[in-house]
Amino acid sequence: MALAAHLARQIVNAAALLLAVLVLNFCLIHLAPGDPVQVIAGEMGGASADVIAALRAKYGLDHSLTEQLAIYLRNVAAGDFGYSYYFNEPVLGLILMRLPATLYLALCALVSALAIGTLLGVVSARRPNGMFSHAVTVFSLAGYAAPIFWTGLMLLLLFGSVWPILPVVGMADVVHPKRGFAYVLDVAQHLVLPSLTLALVFIAQYSRLARVNMIDALSADYVRTARAKGLPEWIVIGKHALRNTLIPIVTVAGHQFGNLFAGAVLVETVFSWPGMGRLVFDSILRRDYPTLMAVLFFSALMVMTANILTDIVYRLIDPRIRTARR
Numbered sequence: 001m002a003l004a005a006h007l008a009r010q011i012v013n014a015a016a017l018l019l020a021v022l023v024l025n026f027c028l029i030h031l032a033p034g035d036p037v038q039v040i041a042g043e044m045g046g047a048s049a050d051v052i053a054a055l056r057a058k059y060g061l062d063h064s065l066t067e068q069l070a071i072y073l074r075n076v077a078a079g080d081f082g083y084s085y086y087f088n089e090p091v092l093g094l095i096l097m098r099l100p101a102t103l104y105l106a107l108c109a110l111v112s113a114l115a116i117g118t119l120l121g122v123v124s125a126r127r128p129n130g131m132f133s134h135a136v137t138v139f140s141l142a143g144y145a146a147p148i149f150w151t152g153l154m155l156l157l158l159f160g161s162v163w164p165i166l167p168v169v170g171m172a173d174v175v176h177p178k179r180g181f182a183y184v185l186d187v188a189q190h191l192v193l194p195s196l197t198l199a200l201v202f203i204a205q206y207s208r209l210a211r212v213n214m215i216d217a218l219s220a221d222y223v224r225t226a227r228a229k230g231l232p233e234w235i236v237i238g239k240h241a242l243r244n245t246l247i248p249i250v251t252v253a254g255h256q257f258g259n260l261f262a263g264a265v266l267v268e269t270v271f272s273w274p275g276m277g278r279l280v281f282d283s284i285l286r287r288d289y290p291t292l293m294a295v296l297f298f299s300a301l302m303v304m305t306a307n308i309l310t311d312i313v314y315r316l317i318d319p320r321i322r323t324a325r326r
Contacts, residue, residue, distance in 0.1 A: 003315065010311065014304040021300045022076060025293050026069050036085050036287035037061060059085060072293075081297070082290030086282070091294045094279065099298065101171060102275035105267070106260050108195040113202035114253060120203070121210020122242065128215055136207055143204030148263045152197040152270035159193060166192050169272040194271045198263050202256065209249055217241035247314065254310020257303050 037055045056062040060071060075082065081091040124133035160168040167173065167190045178186045217223060218241055226236045261277075268277030276295055283292040 003312070007308070007312070010308045014308065017304065018297070018300060022073060022293075022297060023069065025296045026072055027065075029289055029292055030065055030068070034287045036289055039287045040085055059083070076297075081294040084288055084291045086286045086288045087291070091290045094291060095276070095294055095298055098274060098276045098279050101273060102261070102264055102268070102277060103302075105191065105194055105198065105273060105275060106257075106264050108191060109198035109202070109264075110253065110257075110260060112195060113199040113206055114249065116199070117203040117206025118210045118246070118249060120207040121212075122214050122237065122245070124207070125211045125214035125218060128211075133211070136211065140204040140208045143200045144208075146201070148197060148201060149266045149270055151200055152194075152267055155193050155197055156270060168193060171274050194267050194273050197270070198260070198267045201263070202253075202260070205252070205256075206249055209252060210245055213245040213248055214241060217244050220244075250310060250313055254306050254313070257306035261299055261302065 265277035
């Protein structure tokens with residue numbers, strides 16, 4: 001019951017925050033320089049004043065900003081996120097079409113970063129002054145310092161021209177489309193470079209975090225007690241030390257979901273991955289207000305969902321959290 005009540009409070013807080021995000025996104029985007037009607041008219045090769053006035057009326061831009069905000073909030077409450085200026089189709093359809101690709105990329109990168117980063121940190125903590133530990137430290141610093149777009153470009157050049165063993169653009173082969181298991185394998189091959197690019201910076205962070213926390217855990221009294229009982233080393237590490245090491249990693253991973261999505265925008269642009277990142281890029285260039293506001297809304301929704309799930313997992317891993325709140 002305590003967990004259910006806590007979850008209910010989290011959802012109410014998230015709903016209030018989403019409303020604030022909607023209003024803030026609307027104000028910031030509409031107050032930014034640039035006129036979407038002028039962009040549309042420019043792509044039409046120029047337009048008369050009557051055509052521009054008709055475009056403003058069509059997209060509801062002839063109302064005052066306050067009226068536009070009220071209409072927008074009312075439509076969003078009804079599940080209507082508007083009509084894309086550029087794609088000429090409902091925004092919700094565009095989002096739902098591209099969201100799976102972004103989630104697929106982000107989740108694969110997150111799982112890879114958690115698994116590889118934790119493994120590197122745990123192994124290097126066994127011998128903190130060994131060669132492997134120093135190599136992991138250098139790799140972590142390099143991975144954290146390198147910009148995501150630069151890493152993506154280097155991998156694209158390496159595997160696109162020097163060592164062409166992996167596809168470097170798109171989500172699947174459009175020239176020779178596959179079916180069945182061949183399609184799954186094709187998508188997995190296209191996923192390797194984008195997910196690796198996105199995961200590298202997080203692998204570096206998680207390996208450093210896992211190393212520091214595992215070193216502390218291995219010197220704790222409960223680990224010495226477990227060793228004194230004659231337990232095998234893999235049980236001491238896997239059952240006793242690793243659990244406390246995972247708590248800060250899970251917390252950081254959940255709170256970094258926003259950074260993961262921001263990185264996906266750059267990665268999808270570099271590798272032409274058909275997700276929401278490309279949609280954000282195209283929407284900013286074309287002043288496509290409805291699409292941009294919807295993408296930002298769903299981004300905030302995903303970040304808040306990730307934070308709530310992280311809080312639940314955190315409580316499941318560490319029962320002391322539940323005990324302390326009672």
